[in-house]
Amino acid sequence: MRDRGHLTFALALHDALAPDRARPACWSPYSVAGALGLLAEAGRGPTRDEVLALLGPGGPELVRGTGVGAPAEFAVANTLWAADDLPLVEGFLRGLADWPGGAARSAPFAADPEGARALINADVAKTTRDLVPQLLRSGSVRADTVSVLVNALYLKTAWxxxxxxxxxxxxxxxxxxxxxxxxxxxxxxxARHAARAGWQAVALPAEGGVELVVLLPDGGLGALDGVPEVLDGLEHRRVDLSLPRARLEFSALLGGALRGLGVRSVFGSGADLTALSPDPRLVVGEVVHEAVLRVDEQGLEGAAATAVLVRAAAFRPAPEPLVVRVDRPHLLLVRHARTGAVFFLAQVVSP
Structure with a gap:
């Protein structure tokens, strides 16, 4: 069953990333959702809630549960890169093992930021069959970087x-x-075809359970409101399809788009990534994405990668303590913290 929440996420972020319909764009909602899913698992409170609200119900589960069958080639890596001295929460590491290609690795962020960048880029290049060789540009990894959450994807299949x-x-x-x-x-x-809501759609099947859906607007390429409806209307037909070859490459910084879609606290002083590490200073500096897609007579080939760069912010002062003055009659309850067994209950009137 297709996940409407994931499609809603994809269309919303596409609007934010490619508002100019006269310029080419190509990105991977699957890869971005994978990296953001890892970020959600690293977060607590509003930090987690904002990411999950954007991904939609079941967003991370969709990424974890989607596989492509043979003979298609499909590779996914979900990697936590962490500084050696960054304390990590064991529960996050256990959960990471449930993600496709989940792994935790160390990188010398403080001692050698460029060396750490090279390590991450080489790993991404390996997963993407060198289609994404330089995800992280020079200077993107800094001495205060302590962790990078990376999703990398490769897909090649024949019609x-x-x-x-x-x-x-x-x-x-x-x-x-x-x-x-x-x-x-x-x-x-x-193939499958539909025409409604200002769009015509053709779904062309490929090996491994993959399909390419061509979405052709009745007029100019504009608002995407009718896309879910036309996708819901696809029916099997014999189709005579003329389609240009395609070769697209695209890279973007996603931070601004994500803020515009409600993911804000993780970028500022309200960030809470204590499900990843007990260090309270962690904050996301930027989210980097790159994608490549090729469509020709034989089939399609695509690769993408997304990196969430986490840094240790300057010392964050502890919040002002809540002041409690016990200056009037009160109760004292002594109990077992786990079971709630009350050992003593006292009423103090005149100490």
Whole structure:
């Protein structure tokens, strides 16, 4: 059963990341949801609640439970990189083992930030088959970085019915700046189709339970409100599909978009990441994302990675203590903390 909450998350963040419909964009909601799911597990209180509200009901569970079958190639890594001297909560490490490709590793953030960056980038490059070789740019890892939560994804699969190479030809494509010829594939295949709510959709099946859904607006590419409805209406049809080849690369800093969608406390003094570490100073500095997608006659290949960079903020003064003055008659209750057994109950009137 498809998760509507995950689609809502994907469309909302797409609006925030790619508001200019005249510019190309490509990103992985699965990868971002994976990294944010790890962040939610690291958080408590509003920090956790804000992330989960954006991901929607069952968001982290969807990432943990989604697999792609053979013969498709599918690789996922969910990695906690932590400084050697950062105390970690055992419960977080146990939970990490339940994530696909879950692992905890150490990196020399304070002693060698660039070396730590190289370690993380090399690991991401390995998972993504070198499609994302430099997720973290120079200077993104600092001496005050103490942890990085990373999701990396690779997917390669073939169409159930391939596009014949001989059918590919230059055909007109209407870009925002004018019409020009582009290499366009063509196939007649069993697919699923819907036309409603201002959109036409074609779902083209690929191996491993994957499908590519082409969403074609009736007019210009604008609001995405009708996308859920047209996806709900897909029905099996024989389709003659003409589709341009695609090769997209995209990178972005997600912090601003996430703040705009309600994930705020984790970036500031209200951050509470004590489900990851008892250190109260932890705060998210930035969330970095990169994605690559290629679509051709044989199938599709894509890779993506998302990194949540966690740093130790400057000393955060303890909040002012709550003042309690016991200066009038009161009760004293002595009990066992776990069972609640009351050993003594006293009423103090005149000490």
């Amino acid at each position: 159930v019915t391939a596009f014949p190479e001989r059918a590919t030809a230059d055909r007109p494509f209407h870009t925002p700046s004018g019409t020009r010829p582009v290499p366009t594939m063509r196939v007649t295949a069993n």
